[in-house]
Amino acid sequence: MIKSTLERRFWLIELLANWEGRITCGHLQHYFRLGRQQASKVINQYQDAYPEQLIYCASAKSYLPTPQFNPEFISFDVAEYLNWVSGQSTHLPQADDKYQLAHAILVPPARNVSPHIMRPLVHSMRQSERLEVDYGAVTHPDRSGRIIVPIRFVNTGRRWHLRAWCEKAQAYRDFVLSRLHGTPTTEGKYLSVLPADTAWETEITLRIKPDPRLSEAQQAALIHDYGMHNGELQLPTRAALAHYLLQEMQINIKMLDGNPAAQQLILVNQDEIKSWLFT
Template sequence: MSSLTTIPWDTLARYRLIEILALWEGRVAAGQIGEAFGIGRQQAQKVLRAYRQLAPHNLSYDRQRHGYLPSAAFVPLFTQGRVDEYLRLLNIHDTLDSPFAGLSMGAANTESLPMPSRAITPAVVRELVRASREKRRLEVNYASFSSPAGDGRIIVPHTLVFAAGRWHVRAFCEKNREYRDFVLSRFRGVPEDVGPMLGRHDAENDERWQTRVAVRLIPDRRLPQAERELLAMDYGMPDGELELHCRGPLARYALRELGVNPNHAEANPRAQQIEIANRDSLASWILWS
């Protein structure tokens, strides 16, 4: 076996995609590889064969599903096996940023702060992804502050969302009869398919999800003019105001990312830095109960 360090980065990108799709979607096929990298089916099949030579125990071919499935002994060779890799791929759709980590770019020293990875299992993600694509109902056991040990319910998932440092699934909850956000790391066990969606509970009929809102941010008005101007430069406010547009249910998460608590202001304006200019009109979207 050749050293993994000698594999060209574009080939590594293909191997990484194979692992990500197999592990988190439960299936990878030549057509997916060909579409992602603009290569023919025969070339994509060669890529899969080459990968299997390097990791012979990771994949097995399933004739009924016309693709390769992850084996029980699957061990990632080119990825870290973290859900972030798959969910990041969903966001960028047509490109993988991870292959560029292998490029020698001669950049200046940089450092980033690694964040802890949430405990999210592949089996949970596979079921959520499949159900959202096929509009299926899932029976789940979900833990929350009100039910730390878990509580059974049926959901109809429609969108995976990364916000405020963690992954959620937006879904219709049959127990509460409304659309809610469910944190992926709080599912207990593997969701069970209980049939097709009943009624119209997909993303198109999630009225709050389909509503776009504008969040207007300004430097804290308690600060001196010079400090407000400094913050306006920091946050890219050419006219002293920054307007963010997002789906209504994501507005509170956007504020959390910016360190703004919509429920109360910091006593120290330098700690607060920025505030919501249109807080009253956004109250139903941003206030936490």
Template sequence: MINPENPGFIESGRFRIIEVFALWEGRANTTHLQNILKISRQTASEIIRQYQKRHPINLAYNASLKGYVPTAEFTPHYSLGSIDEYNQTLLHSQHPEYVSIAETGFTHLDAPLRKISPALVQPIIRAIRDKLRLDIGYTSITNPEYESRIIEPHSLVFEGMRWHVRAYCCKNQSYRDFVLSRFNGEFAFEGPATHFAAQDENWNTWLELIIEPDSRLKPESRRIIEMDYQMENGQRIIPVRAALLMYLTQKLRLDHYQTTPEAQQIIINPECLKKIAPYLP
């Protein structure tokens, strides 16, 4: 179990900041740590010294840049190496130097979604952790009025736009996805659950979604698409749970076929489409 108060956990978080800035700004220095962690220069220097001691070949001091730059042998040990990680580090910092995403060239486009309150999530989290059956109010497109639903949730899923609850629905006697914002928060626990993630067939079934450039594109345009999606031999294979396949195809805009190849850009490999068709709407 991760303990945020554990010294090792805190140390890893601090080392992660060093790696994030070294990767995406080309240098890490005491100022980065001072601004984000609200610590003294002396403490920041000690953190960098500890990192250097732990991973001596990762960073080298550059006097002209007044910071530590990644070496050719740099390997991240605490960061994911994702640009989103750098973005989030800037976004969550409260220091004026980093709080403005615009100053670093980043812009956020937030979807106009309903804010999820902790009171709405708490009973669902408890039901998942303690394996409980939950009676909770829910509304849907087909049933606009709130009605009591008895569910046995096992996972929370964020598909890029909305949060969903994956749960066994006692009314429909099957595993289903429920949009989290459609619960009303009125709940009652109904004893131990009897259906769990291990019994959710679509949740435990892994598929391979194979995408490739639209064949209508010119060869030079297809090569650009291959680079965009980091394809190998003209394809990208994406592992996905069968229960989440629909969300992934929607996110990749593969749920509708566009009239022009420039608008479509990528398609599902025809043979792959035959295999995954039973799991699509």
């Protein structure tokens, strides 16, 4: 988490040096409203702290990343840069018309979650209280009431869930926020100790490979696309989130699509982890 002003400036230095190939005093002047002397001082501070990262190029009047460039404040995920350049990073300096690149953003429909739902959930989570909720699952659309103990919010990639202890199921369950109705009502403190959330606490690894029915060239394209090592992608995850991750990657664990180009990826170690997947 980037907190201090200096860290924010170092973050932008690394972001532009890594993804655009250069950083100048002008960038820092523009985004942080600094004078040229101040901007130069920030770059010097960065070089003092991380002397192997940047080298000055007089002909380009820019600082360039060295071959040993190994950032401290950014990841190597291109999404971090694209979120910034498209104006989607909210906690750091925003790219504006001067530096933005042409882009388009797909905006899925918003899920209907009322503040009247969220407020009791947040209060309950902070106060360790039980709540009675009205929940309409697709498998049980009758919206039967149940008493839960909210634990945490979880973003599964497509939507937000509430992970909670469910007294009716006597187990931890994930509740889609947009399927809660009405206003949850408090049922007081949960007096006993909740059971361990084993699925949440257990770490597993998903082993993903290209569908072997694809041609060698098609498999090679996927191996390059996902940066696989030895033809395999290993994804560590909490057991409770494994099924959501597979859904996000469009990996069908029940049956192979008849068209391998549609399937693309398969789960190699399904037998090893099947006890953690939804049935």
